[in-house]
Amino acid sequence: xxxxxxxxxxxxxxxxxxxxLKLGVAGTxxxxxxxxxxxxxxEKGIGTTVYDDFPYEVSPDYKRFSEYxxxxxxxxxxxxPFDKPFYDDSRxxxxxxxxxxxMASTAVWLSPSIPMNVVHQPHDSLPEPxxxxxxxxxxxxxxxxxxxxxxxxxxxxxxxxxxxYSHVYADNWxxxxxxxxxxxxxxxxxxxxxxxxxxxxxxxxxxxxxSQISDATANNAYSGLTYVLTQMTAYLNHLGxxxxxxxxxxxxxxxxxxxxxxxxxxxxxxxxxxxxxxxxRIAKLYTDLEFDEYLDKPVSYGIQDFCExxxxxxxxxxxxxxxxxxxxxxxxxxDVKDRPFTNPGVKKWHFDAQKCHDYWIDSxxxxxxxxxxxxxxxxxxxxxxxxxxxxxxxxxxxxxFMAQMDLWHGYGNMFDEKAPAVFWDPKGRSxxxxxx
Amino acid sequence: xxxxxxxxxxxxxxxxxxxxLKLGVAGTxxxxxxxxxxxxxxEKGIGTTVYDDFPYEVSPDYKRFSEYxxxxxxxxxxxxPFDKPFYDDSRxxxxxxxxxxxMASTAVWLSPSIPMNVVHQPHDSLPEPxxxxxxxxxxxxxxxxxxxxxxxxxxxxxxxxxxxYSHVYADNWxxxxxxxxxxxxxxxxxxxxxxxxxxxxxxxxxxxxxSQISDATANNAYSGLTYVLTQMTAYLNHLGxxxxxxxxxxxxxxxxxxxxxxxxxxxxxxxxxxxxxxxxRIAKLYTDLEFDEYLDKPVSYGIQDFCExxxxxxxxxxxxxxxxxxxxxxxxxxDVKDRPFTNPGVKKWHFDAQKCHDYWIDSxxxxxxxxxxxxxxxxxxxxxxxxxxxxxxxxxxxxxFMAQMDLWHGYGNMFDEKAPAVFWDPKGRSxxxxxx
Numbered sequence: 001x002x003x004x005x006x007x008x009x010x011x012x013x014x015x016x017x018x019x020x021l022k023l024g025v026a027g028t029x030x031x032x033x034x035x036x037x038x039x040x041x042x043e044k045g046i047g048t049t050v051y052d053d054f055p056y057e058v059s060p061d062y063k064r065f066s067e068y069x070x071x072x073x074x075x076x077x078x079x080x081p082f083d084k085p086f087y088d089d090s091r092x093x094x095x096x097x098x099x100x101x102x103m104a105s106t107a108v109w110l111s112p113s114i115p116m117n118v119v120h121q122p123h124d125s126l127p128e129p130x131x132x133x134x135x136x137x138x139x140x141x142x143x144x145x146x147x148x149x150x151x152x153x154x155x156x157x158x159x160x161x162x163x164x165y166s167h168v169y170a171d172n173w174x175x176x177x178x179x180x181x182x183x184x185x186x187x188x189x190x191x192x193x194x195x196x197x198x199x200x201x202x203x204x205x206x207x208x209x210x211s212q213i214s215d216a217t218a219n220n221a222y223s224g225l226t227y228v229l230t231q232m233t234a235y236l237n238h239l240g241x242x243x244x245x246x247x248x249x250x251x252x253x254x255x256x257x258x259x260x261x262x263x264x265x266x267x268x269x270x271x272x273x274x275x276x277x278x279x280x281r282i283a284k285l286y287t288d289l290e291f292d293e294y295l296d297k298p299v300s301y302g303i304q305d306f307c308e309x310x311x312x313x314x315x316x317x318x319x320x321x322x323x324x325x326x327x328x329x330x331x332x333x334x335d336v337k338d339r340p341f342t343n344p345g346v347k348k349w350h351f352d353a354q355k356c357h358d359y360w361i362d363s364x365x366x367x368x369x370x371x372x373x374x375x376x377x378x379x380x381x382x383x384x385x386x387x388x389x390x391x392x393x394x395x396x397x398x399x400x401f402m403a404q405m406d407l408w409h410g411y412g413n414m415f416d417e418k419a420p421a422v423f424w425d426p427k428g429r430s431x432x433x434x435x436x
Numbered sequence: 437x438x439x440x441x442x443x444x445x446x447x448x449x450x451x452x453x454x455x456x457l458k459l460g461v462a463g464t465x466x467x468x469x470x471x472x473x474x475x476x477x478x479e480k481g482i483g484t485t486v487y488d489d490f491p492y493e494v495s496p497d498y499k500r501f502s503e504y505x506x507x508x509x510x511x512x513x514x515x516x517p518f519d520k521p522f523y524d525d526s527r528x529x530x531x532x533x534x535x536x537x538x539m540a541s542t543a544v545w546l547s548p549s550i551p552m553n554v555v556h557q558p559h560d561s562l563p564e565p566x567x568x569x570x571x572x573x574x575x576x577x578x579x580x581x582x583x584x585x586x587x588x589x590x591x592x593x594x595x596x597x598x599x600x601y602s603h604v605y606a607d608n609w610x611x612x613x614x615x616x617x618x619x620x621x622x623x624x625x626x627x628x629x630x631x632x633x634x635x636x637x638x639x640x641x642x643x644x645x646x647s648q649i650s651d652a653t654a655n656n657a658y659s660g661l662t663y664v665l666t667q668m669t670a671y672l673n674h675l676g677x678x679x680x681x682x683x684x685x686x687x688x689x690x691x692x693x694x695x696x697x698x699x700x701x702x703x704x705x706x707x708x709x710x711x712x713x714x715x716x717r718i719a720k721l722y723t724d725l726e727f728d729e730y731l732d733k734p735v736s737y738g739i740q741d742f743c744e745x746x747x748x749x750x751x752x753x754x755x756x757x758x759x760x761x762x763x764x765x766x767x768x769x770x771d772v773k774d775r776p777f778t779n780p781g782v783k784k785w786h787f788d789a790q791k792c793h794d795y796w797i798d799s800x801x802x803x804x805x806x807x808x809x810x811x812x813x814x815x816x817x818x819x820x821x822x823x824x825x826x827x828x829x830x831x832x833x834x835x836x837f838m839a840q841m842d843l844w845h846g847y848g849n850m851f852d853e854k855a856p857a858v859f860w861d862p863k864g865r866s867x868x869x870x871x872x
Contacts, residue, residue: 048870087562096562097675101581103561104671108663113547125539126523126532140862145537147867148638148656150586154867202584220584220667227544227663231656235540239533261868275869299870426576431583431590432697433711434484434735 051298054160054259059330062345064166065252068179071341071353073169075361086212086364093211093420094364102212105219109247112226117168117249119189120233122240129240135292142235146197149231150224152280153198153273155260155296159191159286163259164251186244192290195232196253196260198273198280199224201371203379206279208419209368210318210359218366221281222247229283236287244286253282255346261296267307267314267349268322268370274301277376303376304328307349309399312406313370316414319359321352322370369414375406487734490596490695495766498781500602501688504615507777507789509605511797522648522800529647529856530800538648541655545683548662553604553685555625556669558676565676571728578671582633585667586660588716589634589709591696591732595627595722599695600687622680628726631668632689632696634709634716635660637807639815642715644855645804646754646795654802657717658683665719672723680722689718691782697732703743703750703785704758704806710737713812739812740764743785745835748842749806752850755795757788758806805850811842 067073087099114120122129132138139156146154167179205217229245236243244250257263257271262282266272273280314322331344341353360366371377503509523535550556558565568574575592582590603615641653665681672679680686693699693707698718702708709716750758767780777789796802807813 097566097568097577100561100566100671100674101584103559103674104581104667105585107667107670108549111549111666113544113549123539125536130533130536132533136862137860140860141533143862143867144860144865145540147865148537148641148653149541150656150660153869205584217584220586223663223667224586227659230547231540231543231659234543235536238536238539263869273869275866296868299868301870424573424576424580426572426579429580429583430711431579432732432735433589433699433709434737 047301049300051300053298054255055298055300056258056265056328057330057347058162059332059345061333062162063343064162064164065343066167066179067165067169067249068167069340069343071357073179074341075357080361092417093208093213095212098212098216098420102216102219105216105223108223109219109226113230114233114245116226116229117185117244117246119186119242119244120237121242123234123237125238126240129289136295138289138291139295142195145235146195146228146232149228149235150199151197151228152200152276153262155196155257155262156291156294157194157196157256157260157296158291158294159194160256160259163255168250182250186250189242189244189286189288191242191244191286191288193287193294194251194256194260195285195287196257196262197225197228197232197283197285198257198262198271198276199228199283200276201279201281202423203279203377204419204423206368206372206377207416208423209372209414210363210365211420212365213420213423214368214372215366218281218368222283225281225283229285232285236285236289239289241287241289245283246286247281247283250286251284253284256284257282258298261299264300264303265328265348266303266374267311268374269349269351270371272303272307272374272376277378278371278374279377306376306399306403310375310403312373312375312403316369316373317356318363318367318369318415319352319355321355321359323349323351325349373414375403483737485736487736489734490691491734491736492694492701492764493766493783494598495768495781497769498598499779500598500600501779502603502615503601503605503685504603505776505779507793509615510777511793516797528853529644529649531648534648534652534856538652538655541652541659544659545655545662549666550669550681552662552665552681552683553621555622555678555680556673557678559670559673561674562676565725572731574725574727575731578631581671582631582664582668585664585671586635587633587664588636588712589698591632591693591698592727592730593630593632593692593696593732594727594730595630596692596695599691604686618686622686625678625680625722625724627678627680627722627724629723629730630687630692630696631721631723632693632698633661633664633668633719633721634693634698634707634712635664635719636712637715637717638859639715639813640855640859642804642808642813643852644859645808645850646799646801647856648801649856649859650804650808651802654717654804658719661717661719665721668721672721672725675725677723677725681719682722683717683719686722687720689720692720693718694734697735700736700739701764701784702739702810703747704810705785705787706807708739708743708810708812713814714807714810715813742812742835742838746811746839748809748811748839752805752809753792754799754803754805754851755788755791757791757795759785759787761785809850811839 086094087096088094089096132141142156143154164182167181168185169179199221201217201221206214208214225247229247233243233245254265254269254271258265263271263273266278268278270278271280271282272278308326311324314324328347328349330347331342331350333344336342336344336350339352339354342350356367523530523532525531568577578592579590600618602618604618604621605615635657637653637657642650644650661683665683669679669681690701690705690707694701699707699709702714704714706714707716707718708714744762747760750760764783764785766783767778767786769780772778772780772786775788775790778786792803
């Protein structure tokens with residue numbers, strides 16, 4: 001296989017399109033001719049594995065995480081300001097106009113039409129709760145509604161108490177309210193189902209990370225999710241069911257998203273979606289609507305194998321918060337005795353939340369460098385799809401090559417001072433529908 | 437030209453893909469070889485004309501329209517319920533689940549985070565209002581922000597009092613408040629600029645019109661616009677400028693959208709956008725931010741010429757509210773003496789708002805049949821683009837043929853009882869990013 005010959009990536013510093021095309025052809029040939037146990041086709045397509053249960057090992061002594069131990073709530077308690085006013089017109093991505101964009105992006109998020117993290121009761125629009133004709137229709141209708149309301153991805157899974165916080169801030173981060181046990185915060189509510197929703201962050205905005213512009217698209221994703229949650233809560237309520245909307249509140253987004261078939265847990269500790277990579281924000285809606293059977297299953301398309309070989313996010317992290325451990329592992333209580341913000345007991349990559357968040361405070365941003373550095377973060381194009389298809393049928397060295405190819409393309413340039421100008425540049429954009 | 441031979445469309449009731457491809461090739465050849473005065477290329481591309489001023493004739497005795505004369509406010513005054521609860525589980529598109537979807541779609545719209553139709557004052561984030569480095573940058577940044585927040589189209593135009601209501605309902609349709617003159621409703625506010633925003637309605641949802649599902653996508657577009665308006669208002673306020681957000685309030689959306697270069701006025705009296713056709717809802721943001729020069733100009737890509745020949749909307753309108761007049765015309769006060777909801781004095785197609793709205797009440801929906809019937813309503817595909825390019829370089833009979841071709845494709849079937857099932861069908865859809 002000729003691919004091996006260019007694996008080191010040292011003799012040819014820049015691949016042109018023609019060379020890439022050749023590699024593409026070679027890769028496709030490999031896809032067709034290689035057959036390994038992992039390459040079995042499934043209902044989801046070549047190289048995709050579907051699991052019946054949660055796909056990562058969970059230790060028998062795993063304990064639910066308390067929202068009290070979130071690094072955010074810790075900084076609140078210490079009085080460290082989360083959104084430090086920060087602009088400097090001489091710094092690209094930190095101008096006062098960038099700052100205004102970031103602040104404005106929180107408008108819906110921080111002033112939702114309905115409160116988050118509480119139970120909203122059924123309306124009386126219908127005489128009794130709507131009975132879906134069958135299970136498949138129930139899934140289809142809930143998901144179609146979420147897409148109509150603008151969610152980019154949506155999955156439905158069974159409520160799993162392991163992923164709910166043991167204790168929550170009942171009043172949406174009001175510091176005057178102590179954390180209370182989950183069941184006390186939502187009295188009488190027995191959710192059966194969690195609807196997991198994702199909202200895309202803009203590629204060019206995130207490419208400026210860390211900046212006020214990358215913050216803006218993250219903030220805006222929470223605003224967008226707030227809008228979807230508001231409409232979805234109303235939808236469930238109008239159908240006659242209870243619904244509790246939450247962004248990062250009430251429970252852990254990543255395991256719920258994995259359980260709902262939206263992707264894998266990556267090296268950053270975030271959800272890695274097939275289409276958007278880590279470039280999604282996630283929210284969830286708890287409801288007492290119960291499904292006969294949950295049709296969305298966890299899937300793997302080989303991303304953890306890719307993460308073992310890539311390391312871009314860990315290499316580029318400005319606070320050295322991401323691990324270079326090759327394999328995922330289960331942390332014990334002893335492993336995390338100095339890291340109160342890390343929950344042990346699940347096989348995954350663990351990052352250092354304190355280091356990460358300290359950098360947020362120092363930089364006056366929510367950073368996001370790791371997301372921007374990820375090869376999967378990029379919008380669809382052919383070599384992205386090629387990587388996906390090759391992930392589970394070719395061994396690790398190819399992943400290293402693919403990651404290197406990403407750097408050759410110039411995608412690995414973090415802290416790029418030109419990125420904000422690319423974000424704002426009107427050239428080639430359509431604002432009126434006439435172009436593009 | 438062989439296209440003429442099939443113009444009547446009677447001998448070949450159904451075109452297959454091969455025939456269409458041939459026609460495409462012939463049409464492309466025509467595009468290259470035909471040269472008429474209207475075919476001059478402009479900065480916007482072949483077949484597109486750019487105007488410096490408002491492109492439709494306005495009579496010297498044109499008077500501003502009062503919101504009091506909107507057919508909606510008239511029905512409010514008469515106590516006619518606008519949103520009649522309406523479901524029937526035996527009718528496709530009117531099931532109780534469709535009804536829940538429609539109701540839920542209004543959740544953000546009817547409970548906005550900030551009030552609409554009022555002036556929001558600058559925040560004190562910056563010591564003084566932000567000065568954009570230059571005019572082009574100002575345009576680019578405002579439009580980029582709107583797109584980040586989810587607007588599908590955005591244009592910027594000078595405030596033009598002709599398109600502002602003479603009198604408005606100051607308190608967002610509160611019947612206890614009388615209409616007051618515009619200037620009284622927004623005291624001390626002297627807007628210089630109007631930012632016009634569009635949000636796409638879903639194609640498959642609208643194809644069910646008239647139904648609770650087509651209502652849902654229209655309602656949801658207003659919710660989406662409410663979200664964008666909220667964030668855009670915050671953006672202008674954080675930059676140091678006043679902003680007054682409005683959906684259908686404060687002024688007329690269509691002439692503002694035309695002035696901002698977002699499309700043409702069509703036979704239905706709606707905006708016809710190049711990409712989305714009439715399948716957009718529109719909102720606007722008034723601000724005291726003033727531009728040195730307004731870079732967005734009205735454009736024509738030949739849609740009025742197309743509307744002269746097509747007539748699908750008028751043919752399919754269940755209340756016969758749309759005119760079959762071939763040409764646009766200026767109505768006089770005498771013409772509309774029995775039609776208080778029609779404002780005379782602008783050269784356009786006039787529809788009968790009373791007939792239209794009576795059908796809304798009768799059907800328990802916001803109808804939308806005309807939008808769904810329009811050939812331009814369809815998502816992008818090649819014959820849509822072909823029509824666009826041919827619009828201004830080939831004469832009327834071809835437009836008739838193109839409209840007929842649309843019917844042959846089965847797109848003209850309004851009141852299609854199968855459309856709701858297509859909307860809800862999960863087949864071929866991606867909810868997890870793995871497909872499509």
